[in-house]
Amino acid sequence: MTADVDLTVRPPGPHVLRDRFLALDCRLFEAVATRHWPGGDHVLPRLTRAANHGKLWFAVAAGLAATGSPRARRAAVRGLASLTLASAAINTVGKRSVRRPRPVLDKVPLVRQLKRQPITTSFPSGHSASAAAFAAGVALETRGLGAAVAPMAAAVALSRVYTGVHYPSDVLAGAALGVGAAYVVRGLVPARDRLPSSGYPxxxxxxxxxxxxxxxxxxxxxxxxxxxxxxxxxxxxxxxxxxxxxxxxxxxxxxxxxxxxxxxxxxxxxxxxxxxxxxxxxxxxxxxxxxxxxxxxxxxxxxxxxxxxxxxxxxxxxxxDVGRFASGPEEGAEEGPEKEGIFLNTCSLGVYPELVREREHREERIGGWPAGVLGALRVLRADRHPLRTRFQDRPHPVWLLFAGNGTYHRMGLTPGRRSGLADGQLDVRVVHGGRRPALRLVAAALAGPLTRSPAHAAVRVPRLQVEGLAPGTLLAYDGEVTDVAGELRLSKLPEALTVYRPLVPHGPRER
CATH class of the missing domain: 3.40.50.10330 (Probable inorganic polyphosphate/atp-NAD kinase; domain 1)
Structure with a gap:
């Protein structure tokens, strides 16, 4: 009687694969720890200490900003934003998900070891995540500066294995997380070269x-x-x-x-x-x-x-295009002052003109950005009522009416950039009146270009007429503030202004 022999070749189980991977990781760690790198014993430990708490990358960002180049400044901001997101992900989720102990330092020469050993878990590498996030963020804004920063980021990642505080897999996982954070930031705030281009005449x-x-x-x-x-x-x-x-x-x-x-x-x-x-x-x-x-x-x-x-x-x-506004008494009303002007960017009614006025009162003393923040807090916290207006003979209370000269594209949570300035349209956003202006304004910002929501509406039209404005209603246009009353008419002067602009590689459309 003969027994059946099962000759089927089965793949190794998950535990076997894990053990093999960890063994390979340890062999790579020992290979780096035992190999002498010319100059590494003096440079890499210092470099890894310089990168503690992101200090190295803040210094690099300051250097980029100091060049005076707008593109370099944007790259620095994008790099720091990516680094911040990566660090937050590492410290809240990454370090707590896999509680891997740090490598044993027996194979690492004493001259390389850090005087203060980290006490957190080993996986993933926070230094590597920050380095990769900053370098990737810079590169997504401008490839040239990204290529210049990348070798330093790679050296920081290598230093974590060289000084014995991380396994190679910790570094790779951290770097992948950092690059991912940079792409998330780009998804929220796209680089300018990723905006859709509608061309310029x-x-x-x-x-x-x-x-x-x-x-x-x-x-x-x-x-x-x-x-x-x-x-x-x-x-x-x-x-x-x-x-x-x-x-x-x-x-x-x-x-x-x-x-x-x-x-x-x-x-x-x-x-x-x-x-x-x-x-x-x-x-x-x-x-x-x-x-x-x-x-x-x-x-x-x-x-x-x-x-x-x-x-x-x-x-x-x-x-x-040039936007135009005109204000005056409504038909059948008593005579009043006529006001008119132009806007190249935006024109708005409601809480924003009040914010601009509040900012102007403070910016000479404390600067533009702090004055803007304090002005916004004051306006949103004040006990106020929405602006009373009429559209098409129907009452319509609003917290904010925004009209852009051209279509604004999403740059993160709010509209912020135009890829063309000659589309013949007013980009109109309205935040409906309600009991809590701050919540409605935030909801409208999150809604972005949605055309309908309970708090927000958006439409693109060549002209708009708003009626029923009380005397002294504030109107903001291109950062300036004036007062209007009665009827407000917004319109466009299509392709009215010639402006010098370097031609982009694909060039504006010919006419």
Missing amino acids: RAEAPALPDGEGLVVVVNRGAGTADRVSALQEVLPRAETVECEPQDLPDALEKAAARARVLGVCGGDGTVNAAAGAALRHGLPLAVLPGGTLNHFAADLGVEDARALGHAVRKGEAVKV
Whole structure:
């Protein structure tokens, strides 16, 4: 009698695979620990200590910001945001999910060992996660700077094994988590090159190789001295006229009367005034960002004097839409003052104009960003009622009515960037009136471009009419504030303004 023999080859079980993986991990750790790396005993322990609590990456970010390049500053911010998210994930979930003990240091030479050994669990490596997150975040904003930072990040990751505080798998897992965090940040706040591009209509504009014929009006109140010096280096024959904020309208009119191209250096409010003068005189506009936010210049793609100088020298320009507002008494009402103006970015009613007014009261004493935060807290915490308006003869209380000159695309939780400035549309967002303005405003921000929700509505139209505004209602436009009453009419002046802009690699569409 013969017994049946089972010759089937079965794959190893999960426990066998785990044991093999851990054995390989230990062999790799010992290979690194026992190998002498020229200069490593002096450099890598110091590098790993420098990276404690992210200090190394904060220093690198400060260096990037100090270059003055807008792209480098954005890369630094994106890198730090990625690092913050990765560190939070490591400390809240990562270290608690796999409680792996640290490696035994018997094989690690004493000269490499850290004086203070970490007391947390080994898996995954927080240093590696932070290094990979920062480098990946920088690279997702600009590949060149990412390539420069990557070797340092790799050295920090290697140092964790070299000094004996992590196994290789801890480092790989941490690095993967860090890269993932950078991609999550990019999903929330896309880099500019990932925004959909709707193109810009090409415009004819004078090419000024050395800047002769360009008159740039500079708002001294915006702190623009360094930017003007940079512009003079790239366009040495351009004329610059510095003025105080209160003298800006007169300076713009005088400059426009003798210029071939009107230039301006300042924030969005200053650029708004310059755009009005350029329209009245039929001149192209050259914008050098010089304010705190510079929304128009950022959306246009003009980041600094070098970019503007290139466009002016080559005669590269595009046409952009201009928003227009007009306010006056409603039909059948008593005569009242007529007000009108233009906006290049946004126009809004409700809590935002009040926030701008509150910010203006404080920014000279404490600066723009702190003043904005305090203003927002004061406005949202105040006991107030929504703005009373009428649309199509129906009462409609609102906390906020926002109208953008062109379609704003999602940049994270709120709309923040336009990929084209000549789509002929007003991007209208309304936060409906209710009992809790803060909650409704947050809900509207989270909703983004949804067209309908209980707290928020969005629509894109070429014109809009709002009625029933009480006298003294505040209207904010491009960071400036005025008061309106009665009827407010918003409309577009399609492709009315010619603005210098460096042509992107794929170029604006021809017309």
